[in-house]
Amino acid sequence: MRVLRQRDWSKPVKPVAREVRSALPGDDRYPPLLFVGRPAEFFAEHWLDRCAERGWSAYTVTPRAGRLVGVREHCHDVVQVAASLPRQAVLVGHGPGARWAAAALTRYPARAAVLIDPPARLPDEDVVGPAQVLLVGAAGRALTKAGEHYKVTPTLLSDPRRLTDPSWLYPLEGLLDWLEQTIKPR
Amino acid sequence: MANAPRRWHSVPVDDRGNAVCVIGAGSSGLAAVKNLLEHGFAVDCYDRETGIGGAWNIRHDRSPVYSSTHLISSKPMTQFPDFPLPDHWPDYPHHSQLLAYFERYADHFGLREHIWFGTEVVSADPIENDRWRVRVRPSHGGGAERELSYAAVVVANGHNSHPRTPALPGIEDFRGKVIHSSSYKDAAVLRGKKVLVIGGGNTGCDIAVEAAQQAAGCWHSTRRGYWYAPKYVFGRPADQVNDATQWLPLRLRQWAFHRVLRLTVGDLTRFGLRKPDHKVYETHPIVNSQLVYYVGHGAITPVTDVKRFNARTVEFEDGTEAEPDLVVLATGYAPRFEFLDPGILGANPPRLWLHMFAPRHPTLAVAGLVQPDSGQFPLVHWQTQAIARWLTLRTTNPERAAQIWAGAADRAEWRWTKAKVSATERHWFEVSHVTYLKAVESLLKELTA
Ligand SMILES: Cc1cc2nc3c(=O)[nH]c(=O)nc-3n(C[C@H](O)[C@H](O)[C@H](O)COP(=O)(O)OP(=O)(O)OC[C@H]3O[C@@H](n4cnc5c(N)ncnc54)[C@H](O)[C@@H]3O)c2cc1C
Numbered sequence: 001m002r003v004l005r006q007r008d009w010s011k012p013v014k015p016v017a018r019e020v021r022s023a024l025p026g027d028d029r030y031p032p033l034l035f036v037g038r039p040a041e042f043f044a045e046h047w048l049d050r051c052a053e054r055g056w057s058a059y060t061v062t063p064r065a066g067r068l069v070g071v072r073e074h075c076h077d078v079v080q081v082a083a084s085l086p087r088q089a090v091l092v093g094h095g096p097g098a099r100w101a102a103a104a105l106t107r108y109p110a111r112a113a114v115l116i117d118p119p120a121r122l123p124d125e126d127v128v129g130p131a132q133v134l135l136v137g138a139a140g141r142a143l144t145k146a147g148e149h150y151k152v153t154p155t156l157l158s159d160p161r162r163l164t165d166p167s168w169l170y171p172l173e174g175l176l177d178w179l180e181q182t183i184k185p186r
Numbered sequence: 187m188a189n190a191p192r193r194w195h196s197v198p199v200d201d202r203g204n205a206v207c208v209i210g211a212g213s214s215g216l217a218a219v220k221n222l223l224e225h226g227f228a229v230d231c232y233d234r235e236t237g238i239g240g241a242w243n244i245r246h247d248r249s250p251v252y253s254s255t256h257l258i259s260s261k262p263m264t265q266f267p268d269f270p271l272p273d274h275w276p277d278y279p280h281h282s283q284l285l286a287y288f289e290r291y292a293d294h295f296g297l298r299e300h301i302w303f304g305t306e307v308v309s310a311d312p313i314e315n316d317r318w319r320v321r322v323r324p325s326h327g328g329g330a331e332r333e334l335s336y337a338a339v340v341v342a343n344g345h346n347s348h349p350r351t352p353a354l355p356g357i358e359d360f361r362g363k364v365i366h367s368s369s370y371k372d373a374a375v376l377r378g379k380k381v382l383v384i385g386g387g388n389t390g391c392d393i394a395v396e397a398a399q400q401a402a403g404c405w406h407s408t409r410r411g412y413w414y415a416p417k418y419v420f421g422r423p424a425d426q427v428n429d430a431t432q433w434l435p436l437r438l439r440q441w442a443f444h445r446v447l448r449l450t451v452g453d454l455t456r457f458g459l460r461k462p463d464h465k466v467y468e469t470h471p472i473v474n475s476q477l478v479y480y481v482g483h484g485a486i487t488p489v490t491d492v493k494r495f496n497a498r499t500v501e502f503e504d505g506t507e508a509e510p511d512l513v514v515l516a517t518g519y520a521p522r523f524e525f526l527d528p529g530i531l532g533a534n535p536p537r538l539w540l541h542m543f544a545p546r547h548p549t550l551a552v553a554g555l556v557q558p559d560s561g562q563f564p565l566v567h568w569q570t571q572a573i574a575r576w577l578t579l580r581t582t583n584p585e586r587a588a589q590i591w592a593g594a595a596d597r598a599e600w601r602w603t604k605a606k607v608s609a610t611e612r613h614w615f616e617v618s619h620v621t622y623l624k625a626v627e628s629l630l631k632e633l634t635a
Contacts, residue, residue: 003630010430
């Protein structure tokens with residue numbers, strides 16, 4: 001919890017335009033999912049539609065890239081998009097996206113969060129809001145540390161490298177199952 | 187949660203168990219509802235208006251905003267810290283954008299289903315076990331009164347709905363029209379008139395500028411000289427530049443800000459404006475880039491305090507006279523808590539710990555009764571986080587809560603400004619955002635430790 005945010009007040013992150021892609025089901029019983037990672041196309045092509053089929057509205061954004069861009073800018077971009085969604089969002093981050101989502105959790109009260117392959121270095125600020133966090137990844141030091149940080153037991157994936165294999169929807173189905181158990185539909 | 191209705195006087199009292207009652211659905215009330223829900227509380231929020239947004243909803247009868255109102259604090263200093271204003275909005279959004287922002291906040295966090303619109307809180311009284319009996323009734327007549335009991339009450343009724351009108355000698359003899367700025371909605375009423383604007387606050391300055399653009403003439407009467415901070419310095423929102431120097435000692439910051447104003451705005455006395463009798467940061471900042479410009483173009487004539495009104499003319503302390511057709515009293519607003527017994531918040535003005543807690547009533551809290559040298563919503567966000575955590579701690583760890591509370595009574599007298607704030611009536615709840623937020627942060631840490 002950081003109450004005094006002198007840096008954000010006196011030197012706010014520069015505004016940029018962002019591309020947000022989405023797949024929306026007919027009704028929205030569930031809060032929206034926001035996938036963050038790079039490239040956004042990965043989520044856009046393989047996961048968004050499947051989420052919509054299962055009744056979840058799903059969005060994805062890739063934060064800005066470039067020189068002099070750090071986790072502060074990435075976090076800003078994720079929070080801007082999350083706050084623009086109609087309802088309190090669930091953040092799903094993968095790889096570098098897990099780091100950005102973790103940072104965003106210290107600024108935006110997400111409904112829940114899923115961090116796939118969380119980074120070894122997590123933010124030194126607390127999560128704001130009530131988010132329950134699901135950690136998914138390969139057994140290892142990073143995942144254990146993340147489990148201690150968020151005080152949850154991580155879920156092990158047998159082969160997380162296959163995440164980039166487009167046909168492999170297995171982790172997505174698992175995380176949607178978890179979300180459906182964790183979040184009451186409206 | 188509602189048990190079988192209990193009888194209280196003649197009206198059945200609906201026992202709302204552990205629920206918290208929030209009075210008002212303006213920016214402060216919405217933050218209270220959101221943060222209480224986030225901490226697991228059931229919440230009933232009442233607003234006598236039919237929509238959210240309070241002051242920022244220009245359709246509300248009591249809204250103090252006028253069609254040209256924009257924020258005077260820039261976006262990063264103003265937004266709720268966990269729900270940023272959109273990147274594609276300007277540095278100083280329009281009041282209609284602020285309302286849209288609160289609408290989105292309410293939808294995003296699912297707040298509306300907890301708000302009872304068109305419902306006025308008539309009274310809130312302490313009953314046994316630190317609980318509260320709250321009487322509500324439909325605000326537009328018809329329908330019965332109801333009584334409910336709550337575990338706690340959060341007062342978020344705003345402090346901009348009751349116009350403050352000073353005693354002005356002879357005003358009853360004056361034949362021209364007199365309005366309070368609360369009923370000023372747009373410049374149409376100024377057109378072709380000779381206008382006297384009384385009051386040097388942000389609203390008074392805004393209306394003087396509109397009169398300069400639209401009216402046949404404009405006098406601007408202020409009690410004292412002010413520092414008119416521009417909205418931009420060095421091409422950046424002035425409050426952001428100012429915050430970049432918060433780590434410097436106050437004296438140095440005051441010196442530096444005086445220098446900047448001297449270099450950018452210039453010597454105000456050259457324009458016939460009075461020299462401020464105080465240093466910057468000692469009163470609520472006046473942010474207006476246009477006032478000095480119009481004074482310099484002769485479209486605004488600065489005058490001193492009113493000495494007396496005559497049938498057609500107004501005399502000022504400095505001996506000058508004006509002959510206005512229309513007088514706009516931009517003399518501010520006074521906080522009022524009609525639904526509370528006068529003793530509950532302490533003396534008048536209320537003496538509250540951190541401008542929030544009444545020392546004798548641990549389950550009563552006020553949100554939004556602060557006037558910061560920055561945007562108000564971040565402060566209210568952290569206030570309502572603290573209120574939610576305080577109420578939580580009272581049930582999870584009563585001993586620890588009692589310890590913290592024991593210190594509260596002594597601290598009710600404290601002020602949370604760095605500079606010595608001018609002691610006029612309207613300045614008692616003025617705070618420096620840095621000093622105040624530091625104090626709230628340490629309370630939050632105490633409550634979660
Ligand atoms: C012209 C103007 C410009 C401003 N500019 C800025 C700015 O740039 N930046 C900034 O941060 N602040 C600014 N402010 C300060 C402003 O007060 C706050 O921004 C904010 O709107 C206050 O919100 P609130 O919720 O505390 O009160 P309000 O918005 O007044 O809301 C109070 C609500 O309580 C309801 N209510 C009251 N009594 C009862 C009752 N008995 N029963 C039921 N409902 C009740 C009312 O209907 C209302 O909806 C400005 C104020 C004015 C007047």
